[in-house]
Amino acid sequence: MFYGTFNHAIDAKGRTSLPARFREALAAAGEPKVFLIQAAGMKALRALPLSEWKKLEERVLKVSPFDQRGQKNILRYISSAQEIDLDEHGRVLVPAQLRSYAGLQKDVVWTGMGRDMCLWDKARFEEQQAEEMAPDDAIDFFQGG
Amino acid sequence: MFYGTFNHAIDAKGRTSLPARFREALAAAGEPKVFLIQAAGMKALRALPLSEWKKLEERVLKVSPFDQRGQKNILRYISSAQEIDLDEHGRVLVPAQLRSYAGLQKDVVWTGMGRDMCLWDKARFEEQQAEEMAPDDAIDFFQGG
DNA sequence: CTGTCGGTGGGAAAGAGTGGCAGAAAGCGG
């Protein structure tokens, strides 16, 4: 599972190191690559390991060409997707389009999200962190299910 | 599967490069050609690989000549269709009619849509992207069966 | 203090994208 938060930099070419912890987790699963997509509902990116991407693929291939809502989702999330191989130092190259979507400047933040990871611009991440959470939501999270 | 977004240009003759990634995907399936049709519900073009075109063909051949709605659909989507061979650099020649339908000027955008691809005028694509999505729609997409 | 590991940066080579040119085919006029 992916967890933890890591501050990294992103260079002029759009490269940023995947945290070593995450790399280990990927390597353990024998999947030295990630799939970057726009994150739903927040201006950030999600990095999916191969296994999670496959699940998404299956779902996509079932969507009818005449399903308007499905097509809209595909347009947003699949059209933005990119398969990224890690370079020899474990860096991911974030394509320009995704960089601008997430507003990635120089300082970025990686967060482990359980089955996958998120990549934020540092400023945006801090805004997100500053937001208060309703206590009840947390109760549901920890006791529920 | 086709995914990702690519910014390209279209020249005065209506030629535009099919993104290399898409070409690979086509070549892998042994289908070095695409079928261009008008996209349903959006001012853009869809580029179908042979296998998807075949499915559409089957559906078309089943439509009764007396099925008004079916005939209308055929008129719109089938009569606008064109089979396009790629040139040696992997470019498609977009016929003038389809170019004007999708309003293709100079800058165009290719998007992978899972089983097929879309070709947009850049300005139109950006309008589309700017639209907010209802969070619920995305939930269905990611969790839905 | 030294060695190793994780993160960062820049430079060079390969490949993709674009525009232009030239040859072929088709259409028009003489």
Added chain:
DNA sequence: CCGCTTTCTGCCACTCTTTCCCACCGACAG
């Protein structure tokens, strides 16, 4: 019926981006 003009298609060459490779820096541990 022949020749000229015009359009279209295939080919070539240039440029810019992307990708790969190598070197440095800093931190933590031994």
